[in-house]
Structure formats: C-alpha cells, structure tokens
Amino acid sequence: MPSTPATRRIALDCMGGDLAPAAVIEAAAQISRQTAIELLLVGDRAQIEAALARTSANAAQIEILHADDAVHMNDTAWQAARRLQSSVALAAAAVAEGRAEALVSAGNTAGTLMHAARVIPRIAQIExxxxxxxxxxxxxxxxxxxxxxxxxxxxxxxxxxxxxxxxxxxxxxxxxxxxxxxxxxxxxxxxxxxxxxxxxxxxxxxxxxxxxxxxxxxxxxxxxxxxxxxxxxxxxxxxxxxxxxxxxxxxxxxxxxxxxxxxxxxxxxxxxxxxxxxxxxxxxxxxxxxSYGGAPILGFEKIVIKAHGRSNARALENAIKVAAKAVREDVCGAIACGVHEARRRQAQ
Amino acid sequence: MPSTPATRRIALDCMGGDLAPAAVIEAAAQISRQTAIELLLVGDRAQIEAALARTSANAAQIEILHADDAVHMNDTAWQAARRLQSSVALAAAAVAEGRAEALVSAGNTAGTLMHAARVIPRIAQIExxxxxxxxxxxxxxxxxxxxxxxxxxxxxxxxxxxxxxxxxxxxxxxxxxxxxxxxxxxxxxxxxxxxxxxxxxxxxxxxxxxxxxxxxxxxxxxxxxxxxxxxxxxxxxxxxxxxxxxxxxxxxxxxxxxxxxxxxxxxxxxxxxxxxxxxxxxxxxxxxxxSYGGAPILGFEKIVIKAHGRSNARALENAIKVAAKAVREDVCGAIACGVHEARRRQAQ
Missing domain, CATH: 3.40.718.10 (Isopropylmalate Dehydrogenase)
Structure with a gap:
C-alpha cells in the first residue's frame, strides 16, 4: 500500500541482534501503538507471530514477510554474503522494490552492509x-x-x-x-x-x-x-x-x-x-x-539504519523513529544534492 | 665521572614542558636527595641556578650544562629541528657522547624525537x-x-x-x-x-x-x-x-x-x-x-624518555626513576637481542 506523507513504512530485520527476535518485536509493537509508522516485519513467521501474540501491537500497521534463514551475529562477512534468503537480505530487497522505504537491522554489520549494497542502488557519484x-x-x-x-x-x-x-x-x-x-x-x-x-x-x-x-x-x-x-x-x-x-x-x-x-x-x-x-x-x-538508536549507513538511495547488536527494545524504537524521520526529511535527497554540489565545485 | 652500577646519570632537558624549568628543577632536587641518581641539568644556567637555590638539592649529584636556546612547546617540527643549540639538542648530544646514560624531556615531542635521532644511533636492524x-x-x-x-x-x-x-x-x-x-x-x-x-x-x-x-x-x-x-x-x-x-x-x-x-x-x-x-x-x-611518568622512545641505543608536556614535578620524578631503571635493566640490550632473534627466525 502506498504511504501518505504521514505514514512511513519501515522494513525491520526481526532476526538480527543479540536480543532478537523478542526485543525487535517488542519495539515494533510499541511503534505500532504510539506512532503512525507502518512496519514490514521480516523473519521467521512462526517466531514473529508467537512474539507478537505476547504484545498488544496494532495489527493494522504490521505486515509479516517470511524468511527461512538469518545472518548470525558471528557469521563472517563471507558466510553472511551467502545467506541470500536471510531476513536481512529479504528486508533489503523489500526496500529496493519499494515495499518499504527504509531498512532497520540490529544484526551482523557486515551482513547488513553487504545485503543492502547488493540490491539498493548507491546515490550517483558516491563510490x-x-x-x-x-x-x-x-x-x-x-x-x-x-x-x-x-x-x-x-x-x-x-x-x-x-x-x-x-x-x-x-x-x-x-x-x-x-x-x-x-x-x-x-x-x-x-x-x-x-x-x-x-x-x-x-x-x-x-x-x-x-x-x-x-x-x-x-x-x-x-x-x-x-x-x-x-x-x-x-x-x-x-x-x-x-x-x-x-x-x-x-x-x-x-x-x-x-x-x-x-x-x-x-x-x-x-x-x-x-x-x-x-x-x-x-x-x-x-x-x-x-543505547542510542542506530548508526545510519549513508550513500544508498534508501535509508539503512544499523542498530547496535546489543540494542534493547527502547534502542530499537529509537532506530525505527530515526529511520522514519530520515525518510520524512529526505536525507537521501539532501545527500545527493550535497555530493552533486561538491563535485561541481571541485570541477570548477 | 664514570657511573658505578648503583649510580646512574640522566641528562634532563630543563627547558621542556609546560611547567619548565620550575617543575623540572624541583624533580631534580627531589631525586638528588632521595636516590643515588646523578643528573646533568641542561638549559639556561642562570635560570637553573636560581631555581636550584630555592630547593635543598644535593649538589654533589648535580651538574649543569648551559644551553642558549630551547625548543618551544608550539614549535613546528621544522622549527624544532633547526634549534641545534637548544637544551634538548645538547642533552641528546651529551647522551650520545656518554656524558649521561639516558635523556628525559617533557618538551615538544617532535623536537625530542628529532634531536635524539640526529645524534643517538639506532639499534642495529631497527628502521x-x-x-x-x-x-x-x-x-x-x-x-x-x-x-x-x-x-x-x-x-x-x-x-x-x-x-x-x-x-x-x-x-x-x-x-x-x-x-x-x-x-x-x-x-x-x-x-x-x-x-x-x-x-x-x-x-x-x-x-x-x-x-x-x-x-x-x-x-x-x-x-x-x-x-x-x-x-x-x-x-x-x-x-x-x-x-x-x-x-x-x-x-x-x-x-x-x-x-x-x-x-x-x-x-x-x-x-x-x-x-x-x-x-x-x-x-x-x-x-x-x-601523570604517569613518561613515554619511552624505543629503538635508540640509549634510553630516551618523553615525559608528558603537562608533567608536574612528581610525574618528572617518575620519568627520571624509570629512565634510571631502564638503564640499570639494560632495556636497550634486551631490545637489540629481541630484534636480532626475531630477524633470525624470519630468515629461517
């Protein structure tokens, strides 16, 4: 469903992070009750549904996308790269396809980076x-x-x-x-x-x-x-x-x-x-x-936020809110303009 | 005068450091009263003598070497390098010539490094x-x-x-x-x-x-x-x-x-x-x-200790004691052996 300016849709890697999936689902439930942000929860459907059942989430703002696999916190970069059906890989793909506007993951940093880089285009002129x-x-x-x-x-x-x-x-x-x-x-x-x-x-x-x-x-x-x-x-x-x-x-x-x-x-x-x-x-x-929300990965055409591996539900809520704000404020557009202007100045 | 195993002779840059020369002379006076360490105080003779007169230093363990110039704390590396008559340059030369066994300075780091490198040989095979x-x-x-x-x-x-x-x-x-x-x-x-x-x-x-x-x-x-x-x-x-x-x-x-x-x-x-x-x-x-004594500069054939620029008298006393200990324990000899052994192993 297309988002109006007020409703933003964030893809959430439910299997990433030391406290996943419980802390991720708890954060999602809070967000669904307190904000207009819509969430695409990506991960093992059975686990997500079981965890959601223990919360009073607002189901109208939540959709689940099943993933069979997950990148593990201690996967090497190469192991992570091969998990093409992992929750973070499918979440990145959903963002690339426009099913969501931003990706939030507290999982393996190399995995998040590589799966985002595989499917989400870089902003023009950013190496x-x-x-x-x-x-x-x-x-x-x-x-x-x-x-x-x-x-x-x-x-x-x-x-x-x-x-x-x-x-x-x-x-x-x-x-x-x-x-x-x-x-x-x-x-x-x-x-x-x-x-x-x-x-x-x-x-x-x-x-x-x-x-x-x-x-x-x-x-x-x-x-x-x-x-x-x-x-x-x-x-x-x-x-x-x-x-x-x-x-x-x-x-x-x-x-x-x-x-x-x-x-x-x-x-x-x-x-x-x-x-x-x-x-x-x-x-x-x-x-x-x-405990401070997440680390933005800058340079992609979509917002990607890497929350700390130790993130609890509160830190994940912050990360989701920051992702929604970054979409709303068109951070990616601002970066594209800034880089374009810098290149133009250098060429003079 | 040649040192016995118990008496060590340290060249002290009296003009280096934020609190020089007062804190340096105070440290020297304490050392001369409490230990057998001999000191070669390098710097402006008039200032050193005036500062010494305010202490109860043991004169028998102290010698002064006059220097007309000093490296300033905010000299650039190139400015420092050109001060060939500075206290730290003369102190390094005194160590190179065997008039003292180790150099201690709380002055400009680049100056200490460069004047030591100019006159004190490097240990064999250390680049x-x-x-x-x-x-x-x-x-x-x-x-x-x-x-x-x-x-x-x-x-x-x-x-x-x-x-x-x-x-x-x-x-x-x-x-x-x-x-x-x-x-x-x-x-x-x-x-x-x-x-x-x-x-x-x-x-x-x-x-x-x-x-x-x-x-x-x-x-x-x-x-x-x-x-x-x-x-x-x-x-x-x-x-x-x-x-x-x-x-x-x-x-x-x-x-x-x-x-x-x-x-x-x-x-x-x-x-x-x-x-x-x-x-x-x-x-x-x-x-x-x-406040913890000094930073050893390792790789020269003589001990060089760079005390923190903010060193007070107590920190400088520690630096002098560490320098004397490093001489007594033959740290330079141990480094030469260690490097020789490492090279031999690599060549096998």
Missing part, C-alpha cells in the same frame, strides 16, 4: 557508502541536539581523500536534516591541529575539506576532541573510526567500575556512593553509547 | 624508533604492574608490517625488563578479533606477529580492550595510536565532568557528592593518564 555512528557529546552552542556523527566506523578500511570528502558531505546532510543544524561543522580526526599534520591521506583530505561547500570545516581534531563534542560531524578512515567508537563505548564502563572499587574503601565514601546511586545510574545511562 | 605510551589499566593476572604499553603513538605515520613487528619486539623487551613480566603478551589493535580483520597492513602484521618469538601473541584487540588492560603491549600504526592515546587521556575528564552536572540535580545527590569528594579526587587521579 563508498559509509557507516556512521551517532554518539552523545556535551551540548554545542549552535546545535541543541547533544549528538554528533562519526564516520566511517568500519565499512571502508582503505579510503581516498575524496572518500573522506564524501563522508563529510553525507554526514553534514544527515546532521542538517536530522539535528536541524543549518550549517553543520565538520572536523577531520588527526594527530594534531595544524593543517600539515598526519599522513598523505589526511593532508590531502584536509585540503579538499577546506575547499568544500555544504558545511563549515573546523579543521583537524585530536582524539581528546571526540568526546568533548567540538563539531557536528567527525570524518576519518574506517579503522580509525572503528577503534575510536569502541573506545568511546567502553569509556563509561571503565570509569564507573574504577569508581566502584575506589568508593568502597572508606565508610563515608560508601555512604556517599549509596546516596548517589540514582545519579550514578543516570550517568551510566548517559555514557552507554550503545 | 624506525617508536614512541610508546605507558598507561594504567585494570590489573592483569600475570602482571602485578597495572600499566600497559601502547605503541606507536605518533612517531611513525606510515608503517610496514615489519615495523609493527619491531614495535611488538621492542615493547615486549621493555615490559619484560621494566614490569618484570617473564613472557609479555602483545595484541594488535584492529577492528575485530578474527585474524583476517583489518586492512592489508594489519592482516600482514598479524601473520608476522603470530610467528614471532619473544612474546605471547594474543591476536587482534578492539578499541574497547585498550582501557580494559587485556595485554601488556598493544601495537598499532602511529595515527591510530595517537588518537587512541588522546582519547584515553580525555576519558576521565569527560565522565567526571558529566558526573558533576548530573550529581548537582538532587539534594541527596549533592550530599553524596560531597561525601565522595575524596574518592572522586582519587578516581580523577587514577584516570589522569598524563
């Missing part, structure tokens, strides 16, 4: 779609949304300077439409602030970024700037982004567990710790970077 | 000396020393797989002699655990590391493993190591300042926070990665 991580930062003056985008975080291990420029353009288009920043700021992750810092890739990327339209180039950033939230979009090659993201994710854990050990040593500290328990839980939640 | 960061981790079962080594953190931006093998061999020799681990464990920083993860550099390095003698290869590590302290030595190319280190350094700051904001919101949390103030200060100290 490499990128995996972007959304992470919380301190509030920035010009951006009320306390989130920033880091890309690429592992989809592209060998990048050219032009790829890094595309990442910046795509990330800025996403930030402009999702966080409503009129002119997003972009930084290049490097080993120092000066323009001549870094290897050849980073120096050439700096020059391209400084000349690019579509965003405000802040220059080079250092590792310490990542959690501080200096810019809206940070670009870097995939290995660097992946290590950075996983370090960020573990940050809260390590400091909180060190705190637990230290605070146990004195009676007054134990009392203080007990009084603070609610505050500490809130802090733990703030720095749990895995 | 690239590496900058290693010492950082605190959770205790590991086989290693009582709660520190691990991360290298390279910015001296080598373009690395070969063989360079990464050398970093591992050098780091393991350092850990064996300084932390007294009989067979250090080494990990390769990557985007996933499987041997085939990463780009060509990382996949080739994995194969070399797995076949190398001299340490226990743990395999690939992910970003989240860095603060957890899974291994004694983590190897990676310089851009990745630099960003990782600076992110680690900012980690405590960010979580503590988020905590400050959160804990202010409720009266009982404010009381808890007040009771915990001593514990929080202790935690802040634990996660202040910049």
């Amino acid at each position: 490499r779609p990128a995996l972007a991580a959304v992470y919380p930062t301190r509030p920035r003056p010009h951006n009320p949304d306390p989130f920033a985008l880091l890309l690429d975080v592992g989809a592209n291990l060998n990048c050219t300077p032009e790829d890094l420029l595309d990442f910046a353009t795509m990330g800025a288009a996403y930030a402009a439409r999702i966080s409503k920043v009129s002119r997003p700021t972009v930084g290049l992750l490097n080993i120092g602030e000066e323009p001549n810092k870094g290897d050849e890739l980073l120096r050439k990327a700096y020059a391209l970024l400084a000349a690019a339209p579509g965003f405000e180039f802040h220059g080079n950033l250092e590792g310490r700037d990542v959690p501080r939230g200096v810019v809206d979009v940070i670009v870097c090659p995939g290995v660097l982004g992946n290590v950075t993201l996983k370090l960020l994710e573990s940050m809260g854990d390590v400091v909180l567990s060190l705190g637990e050990e230290v605070f146990r040593r004195k009676a007054s500290w134990r009392v203080g710790r007990w009084l603070l328990r609610g505050g500490i839980a809130r802090l733990a939640n703030l720095v749990d970077y895995s | 690239r000396p590496a900058l290693a960061a010492v950082y605190p981790t959770r205790p590991r079962p086989h290693n009582p020393d709660p520190f691990a080594l991360l290298l390279d953190v910015g001296a080598n931006l373009n690395c070969t797989p063989e360079d990464l093998l050398d970093f591992a061999t050098m780091g393991a020799a350092y850990a064996a002699r300084i932390s007294k681990v009989s067979r250090p464990t080494v990990g390769l920083l990557n985007i996933g655990e499987e041997p085939n993860k990463g780009d060509e550099l990382l996949r080739k390095a994995y194969a070399l590391l797995a076949a190398a003698p001299g340490f226990e290869f743990h395999g690939n590590l992910e970003g989240r493993d860095v603060p957890r302290g899974v291994v004694d030595v983590i190897v990676c190319p310089g851009v990745l190591g630099n960003v990782t280190l600076k992110l680690l350094e900012s980690m405590g700051d960010v979580v503590l300042s988020l905590g400050e904001e959160v804990f202010r919101r409720k009266a009982s949390w404010r009381v808890g926070r007040w009771l915990l103030r001593g514990g929080i200060a202790r935690l802040a100290n634990l996660v202040d990665y910049s």
Whole structure:
C-alpha cells in the first residue's frame, strides 16, 4: 500500500541482534501503538507471530514477510554474503522494490552492509557508502541536539581523500536534516591541529575539506576532541573510526567500575556512593553509547539504519523513529544534492 | 665521572614542558636527595641556578650544562629541528657522547624525537624508533604492574608490517625488563578479533606477529580492550595510536565532568557528592593518564624518555626513576637481542 506523507513504512530485520527476535518485536509493537509508522516485519513467521501474540501491537500497521534463514551475529562477512534468503537480505530487497522505504537491522554489520549494497542502488557519484555512528557529546552552542556523527566506523578500511570528502558531505546532510543544524561543522580526526599534520591521506583530505561547500570545516581534531563534542560531524578512515567508537563505548564502563572499587574503601565514601546511586545510574545511562538508536549507513538511495547488536527494545524504537524521520526529511535527497554540489565545485 | 652500577646519570632537558624549568628543577632536587641518581641539568644556567637555590638539592649529584636556546612547546617540527643549540639538542648530544646514560624531556615531542635521532644511533636492524605510551589499566593476572604499553603513538605515520613487528619486539623487551613480566603478551589493535580483520597492513602484521618469538601473541584487540588492560603491549600504526592515546587521556575528564552536572540535580545527590569528594579526587587521579611518568622512545641505543608536556614535578620524578631503571635493566640490550632473534627466525 502506498504511504501518505504521514505514514512511513519501515522494513525491520526481526532476526538480527543479540536480543532478537523478542526485543525487535517488542519495539515494533510499541511503534505500532504510539506512532503512525507502518512496519514490514521480516523473519521467521512462526517466531514473529508467537512474539507478537505476547504484545498488544496494532495489527493494522504490521505486515509479516517470511524468511527461512538469518545472518548470525558471528557469521563472517563471507558466510553472511551467502545467506541470500536471510531476513536481512529479504528486508533489503523489500526496500529496493519499494515495499518499504527504509531498512532497520540490529544484526551482523557486515551482513547488513553487504545485503543492502547488493540490491539498493548507491546515490550517483558516491563510490563508498559509509557507516556512521551517532554518539552523545556535551551540548554545542549552535546545535541543541547533544549528538554528533562519526564516520566511517568500519565499512571502508582503505579510503581516498575524496572518500573522506564524501563522508563529510553525507554526514553534514544527515546532521542538517536530522539535528536541524543549518550549517553543520565538520572536523577531520588527526594527530594534531595544524593543517600539515598526519599522513598523505589526511593532508590531502584536509585540503579538499577546506575547499568544500555544504558545511563549515573546523579543521583537524585530536582524539581528546571526540568526546568533548567540538563539531557536528567527525570524518576519518574506517579503522580509525572503528577503534575510536569502541573506545568511546567502553569509556563509561571503565570509569564507573574504577569508581566502584575506589568508593568502597572508606565508610563515608560508601555512604556517599549509596546516596548517589540514582545519579550514578543516570550517568551510566548517559555514557552507554550503545543505547542510542542506530548508526545510519549513508550513500544508498534508501535509508539503512544499523542498530547496535546489543540494542534493547527502547534502542530499537529509537532506530525505527530515526529511520522514519530520515525518510520524512529526505536525507537521501539532501545527500545527493550535497555530493552533486561538491563535485561541481571541485570541477570548477 | 664514570657511573658505578648503583649510580646512574640522566641528562634532563630543563627547558621542556609546560611547567619548565620550575617543575623540572624541583624533580631534580627531589631525586638528588632521595636516590643515588646523578643528573646533568641542561638549559639556561642562570635560570637553573636560581631555581636550584630555592630547593635543598644535593649538589654533589648535580651538574649543569648551559644551553642558549630551547625548543618551544608550539614549535613546528621544522622549527624544532633547526634549534641545534637548544637544551634538548645538547642533552641528546651529551647522551650520545656518554656524558649521561639516558635523556628525559617533557618538551615538544617532535623536537625530542628529532634531536635524539640526529645524534643517538639506532639499534642495529631497527628502521624506525617508536614512541610508546605507558598507561594504567585494570590489573592483569600475570602482571602485578597495572600499566600497559601502547605503541606507536605518533612517531611513525606510515608503517610496514615489519615495523609493527619491531614495535611488538621492542615493547615486549621493555615490559619484560621494566614490569618484570617473564613472557609479555602483545595484541594488535584492529577492528575485530578474527585474524583476517583489518586492512592489508594489519592482516600482514598479524601473520608476522603470530610467528614471532619473544612474546605471547594474543591476536587482534578492539578499541574497547585498550582501557580494559587485556595485554601488556598493544601495537598499532602511529595515527591510530595517537588518537587512541588522546582519547584515553580525555576519558576521565569527560565522565567526571558529566558526573558533576548530573550529581548537582538532587539534594541527596549533592550530599553524596560531597561525601565522595575524596574518592572522586582519587578516581580523577587514577584516570589522569598524563601523570604517569613518561613515554619511552624505543629503538635508540640509549634510553630516551618523553615525559608528558603537562608533567608536574612528581610525574618528572617518575620519568627520571624509570629512565634510571631502564638503564640499570639494560632495556636497550634486551631490545637489540629481541630484534636480532626475531630477524633470525624470519630468515629461517
């Protein structure tokens, strides 16, 4: 059925993620009750129906598409690629065919990337779609949304300077439409602030970024700037982004567990710790970077959101809402325009 | 004067570091009173003498070598390289000539690296000396020393797989002699655990590391493993190591300042926070990665320790003690043996 501007249809990989299918179905049920978003649930029909029966989902907004197979969380990239009848493969195909407008999966990252790439066209002139991580930062003056985008975080291990420029353009288009920043700021992750810092890739990327339209180039950033939230979009090659993201994710854990050990040593500290328990839980939640919706995969003609493998129902609800918002705000169109404009400027 | 096994002579760059020369001289005075270590203080003689006069240093263990110039903290690499009469240049020369056995500087990193490289020979078969960061981790079962080594953190931006093998061999020799681990464990920083993860550099390095003698290869590590302290030595190319280190350094700051904001919101949390103030200060100290002595630059025939630019007197004392220990334990000899053995094994 064709969607009106108000109703968006999201294909949901019900078999992907550590807590699938239960958490995925729970999120779907919530979404169907609280929003007008329509859902195409892709996966094992018997399991999906059994899980749905335990919820009070609004059946009118839900359709099921059966899949015999599923990509496993620990499948290698090659194993994942061969599962052509998996839930994520069929969900991607449904998006490519227009049965849904966006794909959300909490499954195996390589599987989601490859099955999307197999059937969903890339935006014209984009060589490499990128995996972007959304992470919380301190509030920035010009951006009320306390989130920033880091890309690429592992989809592209060998990048050219032009790829890094595309990442910046795509990330800025996403930030402009999702966080409503009129002119997003972009930084290049490097080993120092000066323009001549870094290897050849980073120096050439700096020059391209400084000349690019579509965003405000802040220059080079250092590792310490990542959690501080200096810019809206940070670009870097995939290995660097992946290590950075996983370090960020573990940050809260390590400091909180060190705190637990230290605070146990004195009676007054134990009392203080007990009084603070609610505050500490809130802090733990703030720095749990895995609970923040999903990571958009940018560069396809359709929206693809990769939710964290550990996503619970609440994180999946956020991912579905972000996917619907990205469709509504035509993020893919904004990316196409941004890349077109950047190429035109480069050719001048 | 020739050193006996008990007395070690360290050349100290008195003009390098954010708190130089005061903090450097304060550290030197403490060392001269509390240990048998002899010090060659290199820098502006008038400033050094004035600062020394404010301490109760043991003059018998201290000699001054005057330098007219100093590398500034914000000199570019090229500016630093041209300062041939700077304190760090003369200190490196004194070490090369045997007037001291090790160099300690809290100054400009590029300056320390370049002036050391200009006059101190590299260990045979080592192509690239590496900058290693010492950082605190959770205790590991086989290693009582709660520190691990991360290298390279910015001296080598373009690395070969063989360079990464050398970093591992050098780091393991350092850990064996300084932390007294009989067979250090080494990990390769990557985007996933499987041997085939990463780009060509990382996949080739994995194969070399797995076949190398001299340490226990743990395999690939992910970003989240860095603060957890899974291994004694983590190897990676310089851009990745630099960003990782600076992110680690900012980690405590960010979580503590988020905590400050959160804990202010409720009266009982404010009381808890007040009771915990001593514990929080202790935690802040634990996660202040910049207060831990120095970063060894490995691969030269003499010990070179780069202390953090923000080093206070206590951090500098630690750096001097580590330098003396590294001389006493013949870390450079251990590295030479380790590299020789690794090359012999590769040639078989």
